[in-house]
Every structure is written in C-alpha cells, then in structure tokens.
Amino acid sequence: MKLVPTIRYNVQDIITKTIPVYYGVFTLIFLTLFSMSKLTSLYMAGSFSGASFNSTVLIVVIGFVYTRSSFRYLTQMGVSKRTQITGKVISILLISAVAVVMDRLLELFAEFLFKSTEMTYEGSGIAFSLFDAYLSKLGPVAREMTLIGLGYTSRVMLLSATVFIAMLYVRMNTAAKVIVSVGIPVLAFVGMPALAMLIPEQMAKLIHTIAEITGLSNGLPIRSILWMTGGTVIFMMLYSLITRRAPIKD
Amino acid sequence: MSSLELIGISKSFGNVKALDDINLTFEEGKIYGLLGRNGAGKTTMLKIIYEMLFPNSGAVHMDGHAIGGNDTALGKMFFIGEKNYFPEEMKVEKAFRLMNDFRKDFDPAYANRLADAFGLNIKKKIKSLSTGYASIFKNILALASNAPFILLDEPVLGLDANHRDMFYKFMIEKYSESPFTAIISTHLIEEVADVVEHVVIIRNGCIIRDEPRESLLDSGYSVSGKADTVRAFVSGREVLGTDALGGFETAYVLGECPKNDLPEGLEISRMDLQRLFIQLTNS
Known part of the structure; x- marks a missing residue:
C-alpha cells in the first residue's frame, strides 16, 4: 500500500509552501495597513470582510492546479487508482482542515490588530450574515464549533468539487472541454436569467426550495453543514467514478 | 518464480x-x-x-x-x-x-x-x-x-x-x-x-x-548471388523479401539454413536481428 506517501505527496507542498505563502501575503497586507494607520498621518478607516480574506480562492486554485499533475505523477510511481482515490479524499479532508484553521487564525490576528485602529475586520463574513440570528443565541464554544463546522464543510465541498472538475477535464477530449467551458457560463449567465424571465414563479419556487433545503433561507447552520456534507460525498463519488479507469493522455 | x-x-x-x-x-x-x-x-x-x-x-x-x-x-x-x-x-x-x-x-x-x-x-x-x-x-x-x-x-x-x-x-x-x-x-x-x-x-x-533471440535468428537466412541462381535456389522456399542491385540479388528466406547442396556462386549468411525484423514487418 502506498497510501501514506501518496497523502504526503498530495499535501506536503501545499501545507509547507502554498498555504504559508498565501496567508503570509494577507498577514503582510494587514501589517502594512496597520503600520500605515499608526505610523503615518493618513486617516484610514474601513472594513474588511472575512469573505475576501479566506481560503476560498486558494482551495479552487489547489484543486485545479494539483489534480492533473498529481494524477500523472502518482500513476508514474505505480500507485494504483484505488490508492490515488483514497489518498485524494484524505488529502482533501486534511488540506481543508488546515485551511479552516488558518482562516480562523487570520481572522483572530486581524481582529486583534485592527482593534486599536479606525478599521474593522468582520470575520467569517458570509456565515455571520446568513446565520446571525442562530449564532447570536449560542454560547462562545458552540458558536465557535458551528463556525468551524460551516467553514470546514464548505471548504471540503469546494475542494471536492474542484478536484472532480479538474479530473473531468483530464478525462475529457478537446471538444468536450470546449462544450463544458463555454456551456456552464452560458447556462449560468444566460440560461438561468432567461429561465427566470420565462418562468419566474417556478424559478422563484425552485430557488426558495433549494435555499430551504440547504438551510440558507431559514438560518439553520446544521442543515447547511449536512447539505454540504452530502454534496461532498456526491463529488467524491463522482471523482472516484471517473478516476478508477482514467488513462494517462499524452 | x-x-x-x-x-x-x-x-x-x-x-x-x-x-x-x-x-x-x-x-x-x-x-x-x-x-x-x-x-x-x-x-x-x-x-x-x-x-x-x-x-x-x-x-x-x-x-x-x-x-x-x-x-x-x-x-x-x-x-x-x-x-x-x-x-x-x-x-x-x-x-x-x-x-x-x-x-x-x-x-x-x-x-x-x-x-x-x-x-x-x-x-x-x-x-x-x-x-x-x-x-x-x-x-x-x-x-x-x-x-x-x-x-x-x-x-x-x-x-x-x-x-x-x-x-x-x-x-x-x-x-x-x-x-x-x-x-x-x-x-x-x-x-x-x-x-x-x-x-x-x-x-x-x-x-x-x-x-x-538465438532461435529467432536461426529461423531465417539470406542468400546472395546472381539473380537467376538465387531465384532458382529459393523457388519453393518461404521468401520474406528480396533486395536487388544490378544483376545481383539477395533473398531473405525463412527456414533452416541448408548446409549442403548449395549451388556454386551463392553465398548464404545468417540474418542479423534488424534485417530479419525488417523482412518480417515489411509487408
């Protein structure tokens, strides 16, 4: 079994290089803003959202950049597809855990840093606004656990989705890649608005139902966590299906 | 094993x-x-x-x-x-x-x-x-x-x-x-x-x-000489291919290399691997 080296290969560079660089840049940005507000006579006021300074972009980039190269390399090393799939799933869970911890540390650092300035940092922006009512009723530990749960499951689902899409691109031929690359934006930016105009009531009902099921409309984070866990399982199963007999294309 | x-x-x-x-x-x-x-x-x-x-x-x-x-x-x-x-x-x-x-x-x-x-x-x-x-x-x-x-x-x-x-x-x-x-x-x-x-x-x-490799190389041979003599010799044998140059010809033949009864003016030699490969895969 080559599972341990496979996981190590999948996560080592990301955890030791990519993540420190990514968060290092944000830390430098925060320190620069803090220094400018304290050391210069400029009046600096503003607000940052946690949605802008978190691992969302990082996770999408990791999913797209590393999937193809690790698939080719691990196959060259004689790692079976079964082990590659298991290794990828465990790596997704590990990387997401590190990312969510780093996000939280960055939030705490930013909150601490900007406390004495005219700038404010709204940590976990989206989570706060969607589940504000629910979270405000919780004690500090439960609130923190819920935030971490939301952050973790959202990152795991996002990374699973990008890994699946990246692998789909590995499997698809050029024509299929063009169809998907053009088709999805067209569907999202033309098809959906067109449907909303043609059948507004049905679309509104559909969106409302989805928002309710996912816990977004009724402010229930646990429902969102469950929904994202379900989404993760689906993406991981799809990834497994397309990887099991994936050939190396030259 | x-x-x-x-x-x-x-x-x-x-x-x-x-x-x-x-x-x-x-x-x-x-x-x-x-x-x-x-x-x-x-x-x-x-x-x-x-x-x-x-x-x-x-x-x-x-x-x-x-x-x-x-x-x-x-x-x-x-x-x-x-x-x-x-x-x-x-x-x-x-x-x-x-x-x-x-x-x-x-x-x-x-x-x-x-x-x-x-x-x-x-x-x-x-x-x-x-x-x-x-x-x-x-x-x-x-x-x-x-x-x-x-x-x-x-x-x-x-x-x-x-x-x-x-x-x-x-x-x-x-x-x-x-x-x-x-x-x-x-x-x-x-x-x-x-x-x-x-x-x-x-x-x-x-x-x-x-x-x-040895058995493969033993499975064929080449015979060279005047075209008429070569053709007469290989008649009835399994010929993989021929090379002609002027009045001379070389035929590549499958089968055991004949040790006796070789007509005068003919030269028989063992094919090397590349030559044999070319003849086997030419068609």
Whole structure:
C-alpha cells in the first residue's frame, strides 16, 4: 500500500509552501495597513470582510492546479487508482482542515490588530450574515464549533468539487472541454436569467426550495453543514467514478 | 518464480485496433526486446501493463493474479516512457527523494552514482533537461528502482552514442549483479541486438514472433548471388523479401539454413536481428 506517501505527496507542498505563502501575503497586507494607520498621518478607516480574506480562492486554485499533475505523477510511481482515490479524499479532508484553521487564525490576528485602529475586520463574513440570528443565541464554544463546522464543510465541498472538475477535464477530449467551458457560463449567465424571465414563479419556487433545503433561507447552520456534507460525498463519488479507469493522455 | 502475463488483451482507439487479443508471458530474469514499427502497439502494450491505459478486454496478471489496481503488483514494475509524467517544476534530486518514499527498494546512492557518471545535474528542474538528459533521468530511476520488472519505452531517445553505450553497460552490469526482467521497446534494433535474450515482435497489434533471440535468428537466412541462381535456389522456399542491385540479388528466406547442396556462386549468411525484423514487418 502506498497510501501514506501518496497523502504526503498530495499535501506536503501545499501545507509547507502554498498555504504559508498565501496567508503570509494577507498577514503582510494587514501589517502594512496597520503600520500605515499608526505610523503615518493618513486617516484610514474601513472594513474588511472575512469573505475576501479566506481560503476560498486558494482551495479552487489547489484543486485545479494539483489534480492533473498529481494524477500523472502518482500513476508514474505505480500507485494504483484505488490508492490515488483514497489518498485524494484524505488529502482533501486534511488540506481543508488546515485551511479552516488558518482562516480562523487570520481572522483572530486581524481582529486583534485592527482593534486599536479606525478599521474593522468582520470575520467569517458570509456565515455571520446568513446565520446571525442562530449564532447570536449560542454560547462562545458552540458558536465557535458551528463556525468551524460551516467553514470546514464548505471548504471540503469546494475542494471536492474542484478536484472532480479538474479530473473531468483530464478525462475529457478537446471538444468536450470546449462544450463544458463555454456551456456552464452560458447556462449560468444566460440560461438561468432567461429561465427566470420565462418562468419566474417556478424559478422563484425552485430557488426558495433549494435555499430551504440547504438551510440558507431559514438560518439553520446544521442543515447547511449536512447539505454540504452530502454534496461532498456526491463529488467524491463522482471523482472516484471517473478516476478508477482514467488513462494517462499524452 | 515471478511472471508477468498478458491474457487476451485487446485495445482499440476509436476504429483503430491497437492490440488484438495479445497473449504473452514475460518471465523473471530475462531481457526482452519488444520490437515493432511505428504504431504497432508497443507503447500501448507497456502502458496497459502499468495501468496507464486500460484494455477493452483481457487482463494483466502478476504472479498468477490479476493486477487490477493492486499496489504490490504495480510496485514490482517500473515504467518509463517517451513522455514525462513528473511535475515540470520538480528538481531531479527531489524526484530521487520522492522515489525513495514510494519505492522502498529504490537505491538513492546508486541513482546519484549514475547521475554523476552521466553528468546529470540533480539540482536542475526536470523541465529544463534536454531530451537526452530527460531520458537519462528516467533511465536512472528505472535502474535504481530495483523493481523486478522494468518496462523501458524508447529508453535511449535523444541520447548520444556515448551515453547509449553507457546506458547499456550499466544495465548489463546491474543485470549481472541481480537479474531482473527488462522489456525494452526501441527502434534502435542493432544496438539492442546483443543485449536482448528474447524477442517479441508486434505488427499491427498482433504478436508475430515471441521467442529467444538465438532461435529467432536461426529461423531465417539470406542468400546472395546472381539473380537467376538465387531465384532458382529459393523457388519453393518461404521468401520474406528480396533486395536487388544490378544483376545481383539477395533473398531473405525463412527456414533452416541448408548446409549442403548449395549451388556454386551463392553465398548464404545468417540474418542479423534488424534485417530479419525488417523482412518480417515489411509487408
């Protein structure tokens, strides 16, 4: 079994290089803003959202950049597809855990840093606004656990989705890649608005139902966590299906 | 005794049949030459063995068991191909280090010794290696892997004559110390003719020869002389092909070389591997 080296290969560079660089840049940005507000006579006021300074972009980039190269390399090393799939799933869970911890540390650092300035940092922006009512009723530990749960499951689902899409691109031929690359934006930016105009009531009902099921409309984070866990399982199963007999294309 | 067995392997790409019901066994401790013209199916076969491609039908067995995603079976092999499947940004030294992670039999000291001998700078990124040095890098990994089965697809691609000679010497040296199975797919038949013990010739996705080199070379001969005399002599024999130059002709014949009853003016000689290969795969 080559599972341990496979996981190590999948996560080592990301955890030791990519993540420190990514968060290092944000830390430098925060320190620069803090220094400018304290050391210069400029009046600096503003607000940052946690949605802008978190691992969302990082996770999408990791999913797209590393999937193809690790698939080719691990196959060259004689790692079976079964082990590659298991290794990828465990790596997704590990990387997401590190990312969510780093996000939280960055939030705490930013909150601490900007406390004495005219700038404010709204940590976990989206989570706060969607589940504000629910979270405000919780004690500090439960609130923190819920935030971490939301952050973790959202990152795991996002990374699973990008890994699946990246692998789909590995499997698809050029024509299929063009169809998907053009088709999805067209569907999202033309098809959906067109449907909303043609059948507004049905679309509104559909969106409302989805928002309710996912816990977004009724402010229930646990429902969102469950929904994202379900989404993760689906993406991981799809990834497994397309990887099991994936050939190396030259 | 370890063995690698292909059972009823067929593979098509669209309408093109790359491999057609291949049944073949590679035994432990032999150096095989896998020969075939461009597009014959050599690379496809090697990639299917290493699970880089999957067949439409059939199975590959290692020691009597289907490989089918088995890490242990895959770990008994190491494949190197024309293409590079290593991350482009990776340095050679890191590739050696990681190889050690994935394959416990990998010998990093030997890999470094070979890198020194070939003049391969291990500080370089893999993407910056020339075609020749990229081949050297992969060959080093293969030789130092200590895998019982090494699958080498065009291992000397881009190598100059000196490096090709060095590679074959190192391979024979390694093989003499601890025998392994090497399956070498190459177009440079003359160079491997003295290295391989067993020859597999593939044509249009089918195996047309699978036998020890000596027995293959004994299976045919060439006869040269005046065209009329040659034609008269080969009449009724299985002729693979002929070369004519002026009034002289050389015929390549399958069958046992006649020792007696040779008409005057005819010269009979044993075909070399390349000549025999060309005649067998020309049609």
